[in-house]
Amino acid sequence: MRLKRDFSLHWKNYLILFLVVELSLEVAVIPLFNAWTSLLLNLGAIPYLSYTNALSLVTSHPYITLGLLLELIILIICVFGQFALILNGVVLIKQDEFSFRAILKNTARQLRQLDPLGIFFFAGYFLLIVPFSGIFFNSPLLSKIVIPEFILDFLLQKPLYATLIGILYLAIFILSIRLLFVLPLMLFEKVKIKAALAQSWQLTRNKFWAYTLKLLKISFIALITNLGLIGILYSIQLGLDQNPLSALIGGSINVTLLQIGSFLISVWASVALLQLILPADVTLATYKSTKKSEAVT
Structure with a gap:
């Protein structure tokens, strides 16, 4: 709410x-x-x-x-x-x-x-969660960092490799939840990487399923809303397709509306996810008013 x-x-x-x-x-x-x-x-x-x-x-x-x-x-x-x-x-x-x-x-x-080690952690962290990057954090800069599909297809056809990939993805997902607060702590509290890792691990202790369900809820709402938007625009387009002129104009408008709507949904999901890693029980020093702090200096 x-x-x-x-x-x-x-x-x-x-x-x-x-x-x-x-x-x-x-x-x-x-x-x-x-x-x-x-x-x-x-x-x-x-x-x-x-x-x-x-x-x-x-x-x-x-x-x-x-x-x-x-x-x-x-x-x-x-x-x-x-x-x-x-x-x-x-x-x-x-x-x-x-x-x-x-x-x-x-x-x-x-x-x-920033602690220089933080950059290395950040690199490893995002390379690890590339399979989930569309859920947790999406960047066009990471769009080309993908595992070739034919390699995955080959590995998934082998029961042993498929099992190992499943275990690896599960381990990565668990780590990504347990380390949710590392980067905000480093950015806002100026906590060193080692202390940030320990604090994030402590904050998510006994709360793994709570955070997982929150993430899934946000992702589910975004997915359902996006599918609903697609369904509505598709239904409208079916009616417009009865006439060649209205089909062309309506198709262009619907594509534009879909892009705008999908972007809005993506923004909402991103804001929800980012606010999730800025919980009330973490004291963030830079939350103090920027205007007030500038006035003091």
């Missing part, structure tokens, strides 16, 4: 926050990474980059490999920055102090003060 009231009051700000971050990544950040990769591949006369030529790339093009590794490190930092930007934005919107200047200022300060 509290989340519903908060979202209904601030949905415009949440929409602006996610839209600006998403567009910034799509228009500016991702093209830069694509250009960097293309430049490195052209310098090494490498036709393509995949797991099939990874070994030859390392042995034959060490400098190109270093350049790609540097790109990966910067990519991870950018994903962390995206997470921090959105989390800071959600906090400031809840405080009725939403401004991109404050969001950028808080994020820059947090990144400067």
